[in-house]
Amino acid sequence: MENSKLRKYIFATIALIKKQAFQAKEKVGSLVGAPTTYNTGLLMGYAHILKDFRNYTIALWIDRKDLGLADIEPEADLLGMKSNPEADRRIKDMIEPLTEEKVEGYIYDLMTILKETAMEEQAQLDDPATSDDNGFDRGYLMAYYQIFSTMQDQAVLFGIDQKACNLSIIDPDRDLLPSLLKEKK
């Protein structure tokens, strides 16, 4: 499994997403007293999506180290929350050897969850009654757009079957971009 194409793909993709997330944090600087802007929305989006990446490892008993998710606590590292070592201790023996099937299943189910949340956010953004006027919600949805795009671009690079991994469940340019580019009154 160590040299599996799929494992290399997910490891590299997560590394890239983490990098994007820390770049978003640099743009915001400190959150203390920070206004709700596009950038704070983007940062929160990255933090929450990376949290989903971490949470879903538990469902399949995947060692976070295998996916490069052991060295990040998104809410603590990106949003200034307290670290929770107790939660990590709790799952330290909930680990099984990583298999091709597990990685495929992990990406498959995670894509469904991410897509659902993204579509909810998109609907909220399109609704004038709930939409913001400061870019915060757009920034949040943009994190989803960028992550889907990154995952699909990386899949092409690594020669991954996108349908088998459910990566083709969403077309970010078609499904999310129009809402992101829509002018706000």
Add this chain to the structure above:
Amino acid sequence: MKDALSQEESSSHKSGDETSFIQVAKAIGSGIAHEIYDEITDIVKIVPQFCQEVGDCVEKFKPDCVKKLIPDERAITAEKEMEGQVEYYERIAFKGHQVIDYIFSTDQAKDFTPDAKANDPRNEFTYGTPPFPGSSGKEVIKAGKTLSQAKKYKKAGKVLDRAAHIGKDRIVPLEKSKVYEKAIKQKRHAKTVRDAMSKPAKENQKSIRSHKKNIAEHKEKIANPKEAYKDVDWDSLTPEHQARQMKRWSSEIKGWEEQIEWLEEILEERMNYGE
């Protein structure tokens, strides 16, 4: 029985009444023989042969009495034609009890007539054996004396099974699993459900416990968000930021609850599978 005989023997020696000891021994021996024979006659339908075998053994000691009680083959055929098979069987079975009484010089056969058995007050009691670890309801059924009683035992066995978590390690094949079918239909957590279906119960229960702790921690965060932050003061965050974070915690709770539900459905399905 050994204890009863020993006590009786010792008291007999003291009183010098040996007759009493012999009578008790006969009564106990006869009672056991009747019970065993009654159980056998309830199971097998070859009573005439059985009686003949008993007769052959006893004939060596009391040839005359057995000949009077056990009918020969020609008589059996004639009698069968005269009455129904069940009545014939019961009557022949009763003769076996008379043989036992004759051998032990007792008078207990009357307790084993079809009428006496039907009116036995013990029928009102339910008695059975709780399933051994790893046993299923089917084994409990075997222990039942009658079909109606066996159904009660099966139900009781199911309850005990549940209490002991027996059956939760059964693996339900994917193609027969309603839970997996549902996950595919709903397009939610299908791969995770498939993975959990191959795990032993204790691992799935561990996942459930872990999710429950996560839920409790998140509820605590919602109740007291200030405590969740280290580098940022909750009150310094904008209402939109706060609302978004609250929504996020609630959504994580919902996700774990959903996972717990799937895992519990898997365990439940295993309990009911194959019964």
